[in-house]
Amino acid sequence: MGGTQSLALQQGKGPHQVGCTDVMVGHSWQGLFLRLFYPCLPQGGAEQPLWIPRYEYCAGLANLTPLSCCAPLISLTLGSCRVPVSWNGPFKPCSTGYPLIIFSHGLGAFRTLYSSICLELASWGFVVAALEHRDHSASATYFCTAEDGREEWIPYQQVPQGQKEFYFRKKQVHQRAEECVQVLQLLEDISSGKSVPNVLHQDFSLSVLKGGLGRGSSALSFLQGSIDLSRVTVMGHSFGGVTAVLALVKEPRFRCAVALDAWMFPLENALYPEVTKPVLFINSEKFQTPESIAKMKRLSSRNSQTKIITILGSVHHSHTDFTFLTGKLFSLIFSARGTLDPYKGLEITSQAALAFLQKHLNLQEEFAQWDNLLEGIGDCVVPEAPFCHPNL
Template identity: 30%
Template sequence: MAKSQETSDHRTTDVLPEEAEVSSTKWSLASWVPKFPALPKYTGSFSVGCADLTWSYLKERQPFEEAEETATAQDNIRHMITRLYYPAEVTAAERTAKWLPSPSSVYAQGYGDFKKLPRWLSIPVVVGMLSFTSIHAFIEAKLPATGPFTNPAKKHQFPVVIFSHGLGGCRTTYSSICGEIASHGFVVCAIEHRDGTANASALPDTGKDTVTYRWPPVNDTDAEYQFRRGQLLFRVSEVQQTIQMLQRLNNGENIEEGKARTESESQFQNRLDFSNVVMAGHSFGAATTVETLRTEKSFFRCGILLDPWVFALEHESSNWRGGLVPTLDKPVLTINSEGFTNWKESFDILLPFLNANRERSRSPFLTVKESRHMNQSDFPILFRTVYGLKDKFSGKIDPEVAINLNNRAILQFLRNTVVEFGQFLPNDEQILSKEPSLITH
């Protein structure tokens, strides 16, 4: 079995760069605080709105959880937190959303703790740099009267993407991808997982019911597998909770019993197209996507895997090399960073799985040249001017070019896959076959 990336020589932080000793880094605190970073604008024909949705549900405590971290009014009450990115009609009254979720200190501390940075450094630097950084999405903006479909029967509806983050991420970490997809006519629901794989997760504004990052057992591969496997199954249950929430939202019901709908939530009634739902994710989120597509076979039209991390899937799939490869029977787009493709131990397990699915459906597999694992998140763009971190976040490729290549490939795949929707998306056939910056497998 391949080692977890947490314990192998190919250490992954899934969102943040490889760990660096603070004492040996040749920068001053002042060099950490350049101008406030900016993310690229979205390219689609729609402006983008966003809204954070929270609700609670009942679920028993899981073995990987620590009792003190789930203490609420009732131990089995769980909270879900998601961010919707969606096509919008924007007026002068709306304001853009901040990249760092609220409360910003909780998430700044979470990112720092995840990287084992001292809090005297992580909180002021992350808050100082990123609390003024906005995404190009407007808070609770109005949904347009008509959507992207050419079919008159669906002209008021929007296809849906559910997105799952990787280790150390949260609901805003991939805003460059989620917002771009939304600008082309999709409602994208980014889950903030509460299994201890987010850098931190807290109820918006209040900071209540905070779940911090949970570290796996060390020097025990089997124990780590059981730990990660438990988290993976918990994540799948959160995807199922999200599906139910979106269905309630579309039916005009309260997303939580006893909790009145907001005006922002009400506008989604009868606007979501559940015949065109896409499951997507990065790294552990890509593993979540694989497991979800195998569990919820009839609900999703296709999947998108960004640098899929196979560790938590591996025990169940130990016969992959022997030919007993699990299949999804769905079109799946896989985009690897060159760093992940070069990680032979993982790639040798991943490739038979992808090849088996390509025999059954249209499932392209691409590698972005000169890119690293974090090039599929916002971080290389946000920190590209920070001395000492630029090379930790990104490969040699320009971070905006890397995100653009990922987005172009995703949009072309959706053009080829989502029913009655392709004509709306830009035709970019070259990206899946002849783009010189991509390796086609």
């Protein structure tokens, strides 16, 4: 049923080659774990990172499917899939610093499952920090203890029996938004020259000071002076989409948010008036409800720069890398494919996001050429949602 499974991610279409590395700080669940995507210098024969970096993530994904025993199958068929970026590639210096995007994953996902959109945005000149949340919403994650470096795994947690889902998810979304703020604070510390060790003792030296690369260190000082902290945004998918909206309330330095098919359910009503910054909602055709769109419109009614668009032919997982799986088996398991070509969906998403970010981060780029997408004008795009659109 399905033939060979592989991951057909493409290289970014922007002018920069893309590198990535993993960063872990702290020795408890209160620390941070993220994958950084960044513009890098060309490097012949560069290693490409695994898409699913550890077997434990396969087990976590399996537990969220109807086939909870299929972890070995996921590992066997997808465990060798790689992401087309340069693993620990040499950072490309930028005198003005790159704008920063902090990315929040959806329920049951983890830091690598949005590599397609993260590497695409990095190729256009952004540093993208893809978080792995520790609120028990990742399919699996871990931290390393201080004493012996032992890994402590944090499993996915279902809503406890007898507890209302709203209150459980509300607590999680607040933790997630706080973690987004912590990432910004971490990068600000590094940018100011503070020494921050990377718990993951990798070969790659993260100690580039505006140009040179060293090896054998786990410092993060390569980012010193490399990020423009006046141009910072937060982005996410599903649970991560509403996390991005809440992060705007918690941190004034976030200038805007991009929410991919946001799951608005966990955001309490009292917070809507506090979301004063612009949000770009990019929705799939098959996930949102009239009630959810109404919540988004509460925000757009307060800020004319908040936009809501829908990509026709897309489904909820169209924003994830699962949509690029070439075999039928896992596409069926994860309901990953709509009728829209996945590359077209990625192009619409990234171009709309870039146009929005140019406007609200005051970038001097050519991204305004895609401004029409922000009004829902273009191939496979409509404003708001199909059930709200008069012509559909």
